[in-house]
Amino acid sequence: MVAPNPRFCSAPPPPGIPVVGRLHHLINSCDILEREKEQKMSQSFSNNCNSFNTTYINPTDADGRSNILAWLSPLDPKLRHQDIRNRRIESVGEWVLQTEEFRSWCAGSEDGKSDNAVLFSYGNPGVGKTYIR
Amino acid sequence: MEIRVLAKLTLGNTNGLEGEEGKRQVLTAHGISSLVIDNLYRRARGRNATIACFYFDFAAQSEQSSVSILSCLLKQLVFGLEEIPEEISEAYEDRKRAMGGQGLEISDILNMLQITTARKRAFICIDALDECATEHRVKLLDSLSQLLQHSPGTRIFVTGRPHIVPEIGKRLVGRVESIYIIPKRDDIVTYLRSRLAADTIPDAMDSTLEEDILKKIPSDISEMYVEAMALGKLA
Numbered sequence: 001m002v003a004p005n006p007r008f009c010s011a012p013p014p015p016g017i018p019v020v021g022r023l024h025h026l027i028n029s030c031d032i033l034e035r036e037k038e039q040k041m042s043q044s045f046s047n048n049c050n051s052f053n054t055t056y057i058n059p060t061d062a063d064g065r066s067n068i069l070a071w072l073s074p075l076d077p078k079l080r081h082q083d084i085r086n087r088r089i090e091s092v093g094e095w096v097l098q099t100e101e102f103r104s105w106c107a108g109s110e111d112g113k114s115d116n117a118v119l120f121s122y123g124n125p126g127v128g129k130t131y132i133r
Numbered sequence: 134m135e136i137r138v139l140a141k142l143t144l145g146n147t148n149g150l151e152g153e154e155g156k157r158q159v160l161t162a163h164g165i166s167s168l169v170i171d172n173l174y175r176r177a178r179g180r181n182a183t184i185a186c187f188y189f190d191f192a193a194q195s196e197q198s199s200v201s202i203l204s205c206l207l208k209q210l211v212f213g214l215e216e217i218p219e220e221i222s223e224a225y226e227d228r229k230r231a232m233g234g235q236g237l238e239i240s241d242i243l244n245m246l247q248i249t250t251a252r253k254r255a256f257i258c259i260d261a262l263d264e265c266a267t268e269h270r271v272k273l274l275d276s277l278s279q280l281l282q283h284s285p286g287t288r289i290f291v292t293g294r295p296h297i298v299p300e301i302g303k304r305l306v307g308r309v310e311s312i313y314i315i316p317k318r319d320d321i322v323t324y325l326r327s328r329l330a331a332d333t334i335p336d337a338m339d340s341t342l343e344e345d346i347l348k349k350i351p352s353d354i355s356e357m358y359v360e361a362m363a364l365g366k367l368a
Binding site for chain 1: 163166167168171205208212217221289311313
């Protein structure tokens with residue numbers, strides 16, 4: 001149990017959940033900083049994309065090249081990637097990249113092995129809903 | 134915000150949460166996809182590799198046919214080559230003269246994918262495959278299987294819900310390794326720290342409160358996961 005801090009709890013906290021009162025404004029106040037961070041990350045990503053976009057283009061056939069790419073597909077998954085990337089918290093989930101499964105999947109193509117060319121990561125987005133109310 | 138809301142976000146369960154709150158979660162399959170894609174791009178710099186990704190979305194199912202998905206992947210892989218393969222430029226010129234439209238079929242796209250993946254090692258990332266309409270999912274998986282027969286060095290990363298495990302196993306038989314994605318205790322602590330660290334009123338937090346939050350919430354959540362696993366709710 002944490003004793004209620006008189007500076008932030010004008011009313012006694014509800015029984016059983018002592019940190020609620022102080023968490024309340026604390027977490028709300030996180031939002032502004034988090035938004036600023038998202039903007040920065042977004043900016044950084046579009047800079048990266050720009051460098052990808054210009055790396056391989058030969059100025060003499062740039063038009064032909066982009067016409068062909070546009071003909072192949074009008075879709076651009078970059079925006080969705082950027083959106084999802086912005087919601088990610090740094091270093092969360094990094095353990096996946098350290099797993100033996102991921103490492104051997106990545107390296108597999110370098111030594112010409114044909115086994116396990118596919119790595120399937122599965123999880124349930126609705127997890128826990130029965131347990132938290 | 135209440136603790137139960139924080140816990141919901143931590144668990145990745147955004148049911149009943151609106152707006153920005155509903156978007157922030159500890160760890161999602163989408164998050165893993167974007168993490169992997171960024172990691173591959175970093176590794177690919179200066180190396181002989183080309184990368185393509187596709188994010189499925191229930192809301193856009195009607196635009197996400199097997200042909201449009203495969204051609205979107207092809208476009209990105211071709212983009213990663215220094216030069217567009219002659220076969221693809223020729224196909225473009227032919228179609229432009231003949232039809233005025235794209236007119237590509239799965240077999241054409243597969244052929245071009247084989248040509249492209251022969252030039253450079255290819256990494257393909259597909260997010261939320263379970264959100265792809267079933268008929269297109271079957272065609273997509275069969276096409277990828279054919280691609281792997283011709284180009285065994287190609288790597289394919291897929292995320293999705295557990296119920297498509299058998300389907301993937303069947304369509305890509307003998308080629309699939311799996312990882313089960315569940316937030317680790319460290320993920321939960323990092324998430325909570327990042328939210329607490331962003332506090333704009335330093336006085337609101339004292340070390341006792343922070344310690345209590347970082348101790349209490351991850352252990353409660355771990356217990357919930359264990360309980361849910363035991364009841365078979367997660368698999």
